[in-house]
Amino acid sequence: MNVDWFDFELPEELIAQTPLQDRTSSRLLMLNKANGQIQHGVFTDLAEQLRAGDVLVLNNTRVIPARLMGMKKDTGAKAELLLLKQLGDDRWEALAKPAKRLKTGSIIAFGDDGTGNALMEAEVLEEGDMGSRIIRFRYEGIFQELLDRLGEMPLPPYIKERLEERERYQTVYSRHEGSAAAPTAGLHFTEQFLQELEDKGVVLAYVTLHVGLGTFRPMSVDKVEEHEMHAEYYELDERNAELLNEASRNGRRIVAVGTTSARTLETLAGRFQDKPLEACSGWTSIFIYPGYKFQLVNALLTNFHLPKSTLVMLVSALADRDLIMKAYGEAIERRYRFFSFGDAMFIFD
Structure with a gap:
């Protein structure tokens, strides 16, 4: 068919x-x-x-507010994660963008705690196909509260308007x-x-x-x-x-x-x-x-x-x-x- x-x-x-x-x-x-x-x-x-x-x-x-906008810790380049599946032990399956720059070992920083340090970091553990990655978060506090603070609603790509x-x-x-x-x-x-x-x-x-x-x-x-x-x-x-x-x-x-x-x-x-x-x-x-x-x-x-x-x-x-x-x-x-x-x-x- x-x-x-x-x-x-x-x-x-x-x-x-x-x-x-x-x-x-x-x-x-x-x-x-x-x-x-x-x-x-x-x-x-x-x-x-x-x-x-x-x-x-x-x-x-x-x-969940699954879209996270951050930057590569080593270069400061913009990086984005779309969280898809919770795997346990602070690990997630995610879509990474730009995927070709987010290789195994890459660290992505999100937010600022007021002292110049990130509120949360994610390390790429594995690379999958079509931009998928297995990542592990590092943070202090409660993950869901940080996600609510840092994340955006994952609207489909065909929606261009901001959701108020x-x-x-x-x-x-x-x-x-x-x-x-x-x-x-x-x-x-x-x-x-x-x-x-x-x-x-x-x-x-x-x-x-x-x-x-x-x-x-x-x-x-x-x-x-x-x-x-x-x-x-x-x-x-x-x-x-x-x-x-x-x-x-x-x-x-x-x-x-x-x-x-x-x-x-x-x-x-x-x-x-x-x-x-x-x-x-x-x-x-x-x-x-x-x-x-x-x-x-x-x-x-x-x-x-x-x-x-x-x-x-x-x-x-x-x-x-x-x-x-x-x-x-x-x-x-x-x-x-x-x-x-x-x-x-x-x-x-």
Whole structure:
């Protein structure tokens, strides 16, 4: 299957650069994958699409201020790290920039303690491919407090505008810190709208998937089947496992909010096969593309994704690829806002 099969022309001005002031005021494209019908509305129309008993599954990961701007200790040259995965013992996997100048043994200094010394330093321990590095931090005090002080929110490269309010790149239900990017489909919800859905009888369930390296790397192969996803950490607790089990037993719809929730759910389905889900954690590198048969996910709320991305491939597995391309064409024609701060799509039957 050729990667170009998932390409499309997107006018640059449709890439949303800033979030809307009201989270729920974005637009919503509703795609019925059973009959191919496409409807256009606003995000709060989701309440009419959801039924009492539906389980809405949200990824409660929280984005860390993972972008660190510093300088090489020996030369004073600018250096940047994007933290991707915590490895323990103050070690992290990170993307380094400029990678060719950050070799094993390089020291990067961050901040100033007021006496001319750095607040924190990072040593490059190992070099990986495509700019990845294993680094170890040295510091005094509490790492998370230093990261909050020194780090910036890791906005995707297609967003050029400065984010004035950090919390706008967090979901209102974010709890567990560890992501290098937000699960952006969830950015549309407010606490009030979630309460309205619960009052209607929609069940809210939560999984955790810390978004990592795969979000920042474009596909570098021509054939879809040759692409390898990088592993990301997930968790499911006992209460939410039981909510999902009950939905499966009673034939109720499981609605994933975002591709991260969808990938977590399908990883769990593969892990437990036909057995009930249990509280667990682990690493997933599941890659979902057309031909994949969903086992737990019945419907998906998602944003509009980059051309030739693994996320477009995932939604094309849930609905027919031609139908997805038709929906994207209508979204472009109607000037929907794309990507992280953009509008939303609900895929259902």
